[in-house]
Every structure is written in C-alpha cells, then in structure tokens.
Amino acid sequence: MEYARHARTGLGLTALGLLVGVGAVGLVLERSLSLDCPDAGPGCVTFEDLADGAPLPEAIHIHDRHGQVMADVAGPRRRALAYHEIPERVAAAFVAVEDRRFRDHEGIDVFGVARAAVRNVVAGDIEEGASTIPMQLVRSVWAEQLRGVGPWRRKVVEARTAPRLVEALGHDRVLALYLNALYMGDGIYGVEQAARHWFGVPASRLEPAQLATLVGMARGPEYYHPRRHPERTRARRDVVVGVLAEAGVISAAEAAAARATPLEVVPAGADNGRSYFTAAVTREIRERAPHLAGRPGLRVFTTVDPVLQAAGEEALVRRLSAVEGETQDDLRPLQGAAVALDPADGAVRAWIGGRDFSRSEFDRVDQARRPVGSLVKPFLVALALERGASILDVVSTQAVTVHTASGAWTPADHVEAGHMTLREALVESSNRAAVHLGQALGHDAARRAGRQVGLEGEIPAVPAASLGAFDASLLELVQAYAPFGNGGRRVEPYLISRIEDVDGTVLWHRTTPPPSRPVLSEATSWVVLDALSDVVGRGTAWGVRRAGFRGPAAGKTGTTNDGQDAWFVGLTHGLVAGVWVGYDAPRSIGSNASGGGIAAPTWGEWMLEADAESLSVGGWKRPLGVVEVRYDPATGRAYPTSCREDDLPRASVPTATHVDICPGTLRRWATSLWHTVSPPKVEPLTARSLERSGGPR
Numbered sequence: 001m002e003y004a005r006h007a008r009t010g011l012g013l014t015a016l017g018l019l020v021g022v023g024a025v026g027l028v029l030e031r032s033l034s035l036d037c038p039d040a041g042p043g044c045v046t047f048e049d050l051a052d053g054a055p056l057p058e059a060i061h062i063h064d065r066h067g068q069v070m071a072d073v074a075g076p077r078r079r080a081l082a083y084h085e086i087p088e089r090v091a092a093a094f095v096a097v098e099d100r101r102f103r104d105h106e107g108i109d110v111f112g113v114a115r116a117a118v119r120n121v122v123a124g125d126i127e128e129g130a131s132t133i134p135m136q137l138v139r140s141v142w143a144e145q146l147r148g149v150g151p152w153r154r155k156v157v158e159a160r161t162a163p164r165l166v167e168a169l170g171h172d173r174v175l176a177l178y179l180n181a182l183y184m185g186d187g188i189y190g191v192e193q194a195a196r197h198w199f200g201v202p203a204s205r206l207e208p209a210q211l212a213t214l215v216g217m218a219r220g221p222e223y224y225h226p227r228r229h230p231e232r233t234r235a236r237r238d239v240v241v242g243v244l245a246e247a248g249v250i251s252a253a254e255a256a257a258a259r260a261t262p263l264e265v266v267p268a269g270a271d272n273g274r275s276y277f278t279a280a281v282t283r284e285i286r287e288r289a290p291h292l293a294g295r296p297g298l299r300v301f302t303t304v305d306p307v308l309q310a311a312g313e314e315a316l317v318r319r320l321s322a323v324e325g326e327t328q329d330d331l332r333p334l335q336g337a338a339v340a341l342d343p344a345d346g347a348v349r350a351w352i353g354g355r356d357f358s359r360s361e362f363d364r365v366d367q368a369r370r371p372v373g374s375l376v377k378p379f380l381v382a383l384a385l386e387r388g389a390s391i392l393d394v395v396s397t398q399a400v401t402v403h404t405a406s407g408a409w410t411p412a413d414h415v416e417a418g419h420m421t422l423r424e425a426l427v428e429s430s431n432r433a434a435v436h437l438g439q440a441l442g443h444d445a446a447r448r449a450g451r452q453v454g455l456e457g458e459i460p461a462v463p464a465a466s467l468g469a470f471d472a473s474l475l476e477l478v479q480a481y482a483p484f485g486n487g488g489r490r491v492e493p494y495l496i497s498r499i500e501d502v503d504g505t506v507l508w509h510r511t512t513p514p515p516s517r518p519v520l521s522e523a524t525s526w527v528v529l530d531a532l533s534d535v536v537g538r539g540t541a542w543g544v545r546r547a548g549f550r551g552p553a554a555g556k557t558g559t560t561n562d563g564q565d566a567w568f569v570g571l572t573h574g575l576v577a578g579v580w581v582g583y584d585a586p587r588s589i590g591s592n593a594s595g596g597g598i599a600a601p602t603w604g605e606w607m608l609e610a611d612a613e614s615l616s617v618g619g620w621k622r623p624l625g626v627v628e629v630r631y632d633p634a635t636g637r638a639y640p641t642s643c644r645e646d647d648l649p650r651a652s653v654p655t656a657t658h659v660d661i662c663p664g665t666l667r668r669w670a671t672s673l674w675h676t677v678s679p680p681k682v683e684p685l686t687a688r689s690l691e692r693s694g695g696p697r
Helices: 002-029 047-051 088-098 110-123 133-141 151-181 191-199 208-217 230-246 252-260 276-288 306-327 373-386 422-428 431-441 445-452 463-467 474-486 522-538 595-609 666-677 687-692
Strands: 060-063 069-073 299-302 335-341 348-352 394-396 402-404 407-409 419-421 496-500 506-509 554-559 565-572 575-582 626-631 650-654
Touching: 047 151, 060 276, 069 276, 088 133, 088 151, 088 208, 088 230, 133 151, 151 191, 191 208, 208 230, 208 252, 230 252, 276 299, 276 348, 276 496, 306 335, 306 348, 306 575, 306 595, 335 474, 335 595, 348 575, 373 422, 373 431, 373 445, 373 463, 373 474, 373 522, 373 554, 373 565, 394 422, 394 431, 419 422, 422 431, 422 522, 431 445, 431 463, 431 687, 445 463, 474 522, 474 554, 474 565, 474 575, 522 554, 522 565, 522 626, 522 650, 554 595, 565 595, 575 595
Parallel strands: 060 299
Antiparallel strands: 060 069, 299 496, 335 348, 335 575, 394 419, 402 407, 496 506, 554 565, 565 575, 626 650
8 A cells, every 4th residue: 555655656756757747848839839820721710719619620421302411521520519519428438548546646657657657768769658538639629630640749749739728618618629630531520420431330239349449449540440360359349348347438248248249330332522513512612502502510401412423323334334234345434424403493402524534524414515406406496386386287297408618418317208297207217307396487496496495505507407407515405305393484403592691590591583484385385295104105215115114204215426426315304304325525425326225225224223212203394375186197197095996096186176086987077088088188397388377376
C-alpha cells in the first residue's frame, strides 16, 4: 500500500513537471504555429468558430424525392449529430476505450500523461500517446494545420489547446464534436456516417459487435480496415469487446455473442458520391443559387426517385454490355444515356449521363447533341393536326426525290409505295410519308414543328429535317415529348426543389413556376399519344413489350444513318423517359442496329424494374372532345367501335370526325359492291388540302 501511494505521488509529480514544461514550451510554439485559417476555404473552422457554435464542415448532402440521402459531395463525408442525438451506448463505448476519465479531467489526463511520458522517455520515442478525447479532437479538427508537425510539437499543441476547448465548449459538446470529427476510413468522418458506410445502418442501430469494430477502428482506420485487414480488425474488435464488457457498456452475454459474430461489412461500392446525377445537381445549384455553390453542409432536396434511378443505371449497363457482346467491337466502350421526367411539372425522376462516370464525366443527357432521326415524326403530325388535318388523313408513301444544294437523294423506306394514314405512318415510321408530309406543311415544317413543342436548337429549313437531320440533346427531346403526356403543355426540367442549411433553415426553394404554356391543343396531344401507344403495341417499338413491360406505354423510336444513334422516348402514366445509345465519336453501332432493337427494349427493362409506386397502374384519361373509332388503314375511313371487324385497328379522333356505317351492314355491303366497280378516290394530304381544311379545329 505504501509503495503504491509513493508510486502515485511520483507519477503525479512527474506529470506536474511535464505539464509545467509543456506550458513553457507551448508559449514559444504558439508564436510559430497557428490553428487559424489565414487562407481559409469554406471547409476550415477556427477555435473561435467552434466556441461560437459553428458546426464542423460537411459535404453537400443530396437527398432524393423522399428526403433520404443519396450522395455526399464536395466536402468531408460526415453526418453530424447533436449531442442529444448520439446514442448513449455509442458515446459510452468510445469514452470507455479512448478516455475513460473523460468526465474527470479538463482536457488533459494527468496520470495518463505521466504514465505515457515515463514509457516514452525510457523508449526514446513516442510509444504511448495518452491522448484524451479533447486532444484527439484538436488533432482531428486542425489536421491540415498540424500536417508535417513533429510528434513532440504536436503533443504540445494538443495539450495547450484541449483545456481551452473544454473550458469554452463543455464536456458534452466536446464529446459530440469528437464523435463527429473522427476519421473512420474510406474518406468517412464521424460515427453516424461510419455506421452507415460500413454496416448500412444508423449509429442508433449498431449491434455490439459492430459498435466494437468502429471503436477499434478509431485507433487507426487504415491499419484496422475491415476489408483490407479483416483478421487484424476482428482481433482488435474482440479486445474492445472485453473493455466494453468490463466497463459495463455491454453485458457479458452480449460480449460473448459479439465475439462469436463474423466480421461482416456491407459490400464496397462506388461510394464517393460523384455521378452524372450529382454533377447535374451541382450544375443546377450554380445556375439557380450561385451564392450557395460550394458551401459545405448544404442539404439539397432533389426530385429524383432512387429506385427509378438505380433501375435505369442497371438496365442501361446491361443492354450496352449485351450489344457489345454481339458486335464484338474492339473500339469500346459503347455509350448510352437515360433521363426521366414527370410530364406534369418537369421534375426529373432519373438522370443517367453514361455508363461509368469514373471513366468519362461527359454527360450525354444534356451535353451531347446528336441527330434525332425519326423522333421528329410525331412533331410533324402534331403540326399537321394543329393546322386542321386528321390523324386518319392519308399521306403518300411513293418514292420521292429531294433536291438539295449537295445533290438529289431518295429516302429509303420499309413500307410499300402507295399511301397510308398519318396514324399508320407513325406506327410504321415511314420515311417517305414523313418527307411527303413535310412538303405538304412547307419547307420549314420541321423547324416549326420543333419550335411548337419547345425544341430551341438549330433546325434547318431543308427536306432532310423532316427525317430528323438536325441535332438535339436527350433532355430536350424528352422535354419535347412531355406535352403528349400532359394535355399539350410545355414544362421546364428541374432537379432541385429546395436547399437547406445544416440546421434546417431553408436557404433557397423553387418558386411556384408560372402556369405552363400550352403548345398543343388537348385533343392534338391525346390523338398523337394514342397513335404512339400503337407504336409500342404493334409498331417499331414492340421491343418494349418484348422486354416484358405490360403497363401503359406510348413512344417513338429513332435511328440515324448507318445505325449510329439508337433512340427511344416513351411515356407511361406519370412519366416521360428517353434512352439514347451510340458511340461518342459517331459510327455504326452494328449491323441492323436500331432504336427499336436497342433503345426500346432498354426502356422496357427499365420500366419493368422501376418502383411500382412511381408508375400508375392505370392509363391516361381521354379528354372531352375525343372519341375512339375503328378505321381502315388503307383509306382512313372511320367506323364505330361497335363494328366487329377485329382486323380494323382503333384510333382516337376528334368528336367531329365523320364516322361511316360498319362494313358488315347491308347498306355498307351495297356501297362496297358499288366501290368494287368504281373504287373511292383516296386523296393524299397536300399543301392545298391543308389549306382547304380551314386551319386548326
């Protein structure tokens, strides 16, 4: 007993002498080492900042439409918790292992310093740190300023600053800051972010074995890295389990169960927060709220649906890999993009700018402009309907020679020469019909049709433009198709709904936009949508159904010369989404590559895997003034839906459309007999017939 008393006294005197020395040396070192931020960026904090209640710097947290964090970018990846939010067991576990006398000292543990000093003097090196939690906090917060500082000098700075922190902040806030500042490997800071990163749960749901693993990692997160050094990490975890049981943080039974638990962490992923989606979000911050760009700790609430986003990424990569496997092309990689909007207001639900952001940051959703191909055809039909034509008017599919400054050319086509209704021309994606329709509408038809639905890029006033010989981005095209799904209104795409500070204060929010501008009549948008549903049901986009998607769907495929671009823009209730596939340096994707064979099935697989809650099980609601009829594809004659001729397709048309008697009736039989002798004259749509129609109706 007497020996122990003298030993403690000796340690105390040694510690006192060391502290006096630390104070003297510290006065000198304070003149040459500052913990301020003279060249402070937005992520630096000073002692005064912490004393005034400033939070630790954090990354920008990007949330999905449901309020859940999807990614952290542009700063330390941490999720700071206030002291009252930290689970009591988590706090007790770190105190038990890292600084068991934390509540009994004011920043420096006298006996711990003396014990470590004696051992280090004997060893001639730093073998035991005796760092308290406040000292470790100094090291974590001002790691940049202490970089390159020798171990003895760093200890002096820590010892001088730690008591000031405790005095200014109190034990509770110091502990909270420490648990939020700890580096926990893989670029992760703080116990909350670490719990989610390593185990996929918040800190409040950590099991004893998981908690012991995190506490053990604090000593050296790279040395005790669970994926790189699992055996070493598990051994450290089991030691910590014993300390926690001895301190009463966990029970003996929990300790035994923890030791028997395998070391399991969630699979590693591309968890650095950088993606096409997050890059688009940061661009929108710079555009919409430039005063907040780069500010750490922002909570950015977006409109993206996480399930739809993930499903799109998976479907695109899977399809690209499959196409590459078929083509056996050594000049890889094949690229692609996909984006989805809510046609009601333009809210972005998914944004996929390519197959791998780590290899190419070029965003093909809005930064790439490619020839649109047949995606222009619904715009031409919509323009014709707005000028008074009927979707059942027939258009020529005869061979046509187009004369341009570079020479004459004849569009190829897969349909027979003759004529067909505008609706069938869309379903079959007839090139010659598109050229004839463009000629009927005028030399600048494609430009006027594109402008009508919101395309703002350059569209030349040449015949080839009726076949999509002009460039647009995928985002522009999906935006332009939105009026077909919302009753004819133009919408502006947006990703961000609001931005908050770390304390929840709203710094910016999307103001209620002015009423969206009608660009098509409700009847026109519905009639075109109905025709596009048959493109999916029996036309060039049958790949959507072949992929297994059975929900309501309408859309249009597009393929450019030599199969260099494969497009599909489709609508389902509550969503308009587009897919593009091609090479960044334009060249053929492969023999027989097409929008119907590549892009449409990708879209179908995407929608098939999407969250059921994001898609309505119903269809679209037909507006007033539009009815359904059966029609003859060869003549465009409309018949009642009650007609039993199952080979006649159905179509939506304005109520004023003339409807003939069913072919099966006696009267119709007699008329048909007369037509056998004198067939009815079919007049393909021309500029003159459009003039006679009297304009929009």
